[in-house]
Amino acid sequence: MAYKKISFAFVFNRKNVLDDKGRALVQIKAYQEGKNRYFSTEVYLEPKHWDERNKRVKPAHPQAHELNKSLQRQRDVLEEYEIKMMAKNGRFSIDQLKAAKEQPAQTEVDFTAFWEREIEAHSMKEVSKRAVRQTLNKIREMQKQVFFDDLTFAFIQEFDRRLRKQALSLNTINKHHKRLKTFISLAVKYGHLKPEQNPYGRFILKGEEPERPCLSEEELERLERLTFSADEKHLERHRDFLLLQCYTGLRFSDVAHLTPSKMSWSSEGITLHFKAGKTGKPLICPLYLFFPDAEGNSRPGAIVERYFRPLVALEEAGAQLMPLKIENQPLNRSLKILAQRAGISKRVSTHIGRRTFATIMATKVQAPVLQKLLQHSTPSMTNIYVQMSNKDIENELKKVAWK
16 A cells, blocks of 8 residues: 655644743644644744744744754654655555654664755855765765665775776775765764764775975076066966965965955064964964075065055055955966966966975974974874975985984
């Protein structure tokens, strides 16, 4: 016997009785072919806090967001359980819904829905959300709806096989695995899976060393010597943006959000002082000590002086300034043109700035100092950024005092 799809709705104060605190229960009503079943949500409200028309907690309630999220999740649990059982058995009765509420550890069954919801709730940047959704879409290409008990070692192996058939690089494949692994681990923390059910406990990721190019000091000088016509001011600005990254080791986001208020001028030169956007850690960057030119003047200091000194008075007058705010994609397009003009055959992008700084400074300062300048929590992270050439190694060996 086939059953029709169960319909679900929220019902407030079904018995029209308030408790001693003037509250009533919100329930989930399930209906199928003339049968009703009611499930407690354990949410009690005063009548003034229930929106009967929209079937939700009114915004005036101090915990409206959390309560509405809880109600929706409980409803999703029931509906997802019905869908799973229908897919498994071909039929599902309203009387079987009780089993969904009695599952002690697993509060929902749909992993893909869980993943989507966690992406939306996470505070990660939009660019990171897009990357995570790429992996989720890869999963959905393989299986439109994935339940928690589908997450087996065989499932991960099949996902890996499909990624490799798409001729993706090993590092790209590993990125997809790491994102999937992150959300499976999150599901374990929420109790949707037991720790021993994590399929990545037995799956070993295989990767390759990615190409991480950096610029030499001679290539930086070639970029500095470039000249621009009157209608190429954007290229000059983009060139200076990259040079500032290479000369300071600052992240893209920190350079993009520089303002005069984050700088101080003294007889010695310019110092940057602000909290890094990614880590929130305070950063002091004495530009006057970085990369002096032939006359002893700071190269990054000259760039900052040119762009920001004229804006100090404006900012002090209350103007909201962000003179170097640049979008990543247009900048990368300009960098290809700049590299070609400077005779640089390497793949130049915004990622090259910090690597260039790290590699050059690795031959000039001690490792703990470089780690501090890059704001890395571990030396191993700093080592990833350092790409020393054979010539660099040769020069360092020449400095060794063997006797």
